[in-house]
Structure formats: C-alpha cells, structure tokens
Amino acid sequence: DAGVTQTPRHEVAEKGQTIILKCEPVSGHNDLFWYRQTKIQGLELLSYFRSKSLMEDGGAFKDRFKAEMLNSSFSTLKIQPTEPKDSAVYLCASSLWGDSYEQYFGPGTRLTVL
Amino acid sequence: GDSVTQTEGPVTVSESESLIINCTYSATSIAYPNLFWYVRYPGEGLQLLLKVITAGQKGSSRGFEATYNKETTSFHLQKASVQESDSAVYYCALGDRGGSNYKLTFGKGTLLTVTP
Numbered sequence: 100d101a102g103v104t105q106t107p108r109h110e111v112a113e114k115g116q117t118i119i120l121k122c123e124p125v126s127g128h129n130d131l132f133w134y135r136q137t138k139i140q141g142l143e144l145l146s147y148f149r150s151k152s153l154m155e156d157g158g159a160f161k162d163r164f165k166a167e168m169l170n171s172s173f174s175t176l177k178i179q180p181t182e183p184k185d186s187a188v189y190l191c192a193s194s195l196w197g198d199s200y201e202q203y204f205g206p207g208t209r210l211t212v213l
Numbered sequence: 214g215d216s217v218t219q220t221e222g223p224v225t226v227s228e229s230e231s232l233i234i235n236c237t238y239s240a241t242s243i244a245y246p247n248l249f250w251y252v253r254y255p256g257e258g259l260q261l262l263l264k265v266i267t268a269g270q271k272g273s274s275r276g277f278e279a280t281y282n283k284e285t286t287s288f289h290l291q292k293a294s295v296q297e298s299d300s301a302v303y304y305c306a307l308g309d310r311g312g313s314n315y316k317l318t319f320g321k322g323t324l325l326t327v328t329p
Contacts, residue, residue: 102258130315141321142304155316190259194315201249202317204259 101126103205105191111211117179120208123172124193132202133166133176136188145176145189149196181212215240219305219320226295227328234290234323236279236305247308248281248288249317254301262290262303275299295327 104123112118124131133145146166147155157164163182168174178185188209192202219236226232240246250262250272263272268283279290288305305320 132316134319139321142319144316144318147316149315192259196315201261201264204251206258 103191103193103203105189105205105208107208108206109209109211111213112181113213114183115180116212117177118181118210120176120178120189120191120210122174122176122191122205124174124191125195125203126172128193128195128203129171130194130196130202131168131174132192132194133174134190134192136190136207142190148174178210181210183212186210186212215242215307215318217305217307217318217320219303220323222302222322222324223326224323225326225328228297229294232290232292232295232299232325234303234305234325236288236290236320238286238288238305238307238318240286240307243307243309245309248279249306249308250277250279250288250290251304251306251319252301253304253322259304295325297327297329300325300327 106121110118129150131148134142135145136142145157145164148168151168165177188207190207191205194202216239220234247266249264251259252262253259263274265272265281268281271280277292279288281288302322302324304322306317308317
C-alpha cells in the first residue's frame, strides 16, 4: 500500500504569493490532518478532516490558511498571502477511524518564504 | 488546554549507554488519554514508535519502552542500551480515546544523537 504522498517536497515563494500544497492520504483512511512543524513550536495542528468534513480548523491559522478535501483521496492546503514567518515544514497525516489511533505521516513539504 | 512537555534537546548519548527522554502531559479536556511516541529518523517521515491507550500499561518497540503513569501524568521513553541507529527526533503525543476527535497534541520533539 502506498503511504501518504505530499507534493511538492520543497517550495520557495515570495512574500505575498499564494501557494498550494497537496496531499494524498493512505487509501481507505478517513481522517486527514495538516500540521505545521517548526523547531520552536514543534507540530501544530492546522486542520483536521473526517470523511471530508472539517472537524477542526486551527484557530490561529484561520485567516490565511485554508485546507480542503476535494475528495476522499486528495487534500490541499492553500496559504494566501504567504509571509516569511510561514517558512516551515508542512506535514499531512491520515488515519483510519477506530483503528488504533495511529496517524501515518507524509514526508512533508518544506516551504521557504522570502 | 491539553499539552505535552518533553525533554528539551539536543540529547547526546554514547552507544550502549542507557537513555531516558521525559514526557509529561496535561489532559484538561480529554477524559481517556492515549499516549504515543513518534520518531523521525534522518531523511525519513514521522512514524509511530509505540503507543499505550490504557493507564498502567507499558508499550515497547525496537528496544524502547514507555509506561503510561496516570498518577504522575508521565510517559517517559527509555532504552537500556542505545545504538547509533537510534539517532533521531522523538516526539511524545497525546490523543483522546473517549471522544470522536482523533487529533493528537505533540510535544516539541527531542533530538537524540548517539555517538560511537
């Protein structure tokens, strides 16, 4: 089985640009999570979907961050407009509801905003 | 809110020495906490190392152990004899077994370097 796929692996953006990160969860998983990872804050939850329904939208990230699940096997995270402080690794994870609570993580997208 | 605090890194240990990475949690909104250790090896994605969903139980994997202590709200990660291949970033995480929200709250991670 394929794991969680994230594209691109690296992204460089100018301040003010719009960027879209993509995630394909493990086939059959119905929970999907977006996290931001930095050295200072660690992993912060951005969004959480169950069966395509938004369960939680990280309060501090609502204004410029928008995650969507277009179908059960594809999700996007849009950052608009980008700011230098958004430079981080963005992780996508998926899990199967009711199954041991384990989240499977993608390799991440490293975003650099100049 | 819910939170996880773990040993601040970096931690450097010599090969074959013992290791403990501390983890304590605060579960103010979670009735039935689940506890996890995740690990990220160099060049790899974050992956589950071990989990415990019942207080008082111990989880183990790859020579690592952690016991879920409800009284002290702790879930320390231990290994009796580390190897160079254990060099990685370790994350303690807290989840909610009792609710319908399966999100995890992570600690900030502990970078472990094992020297030969």
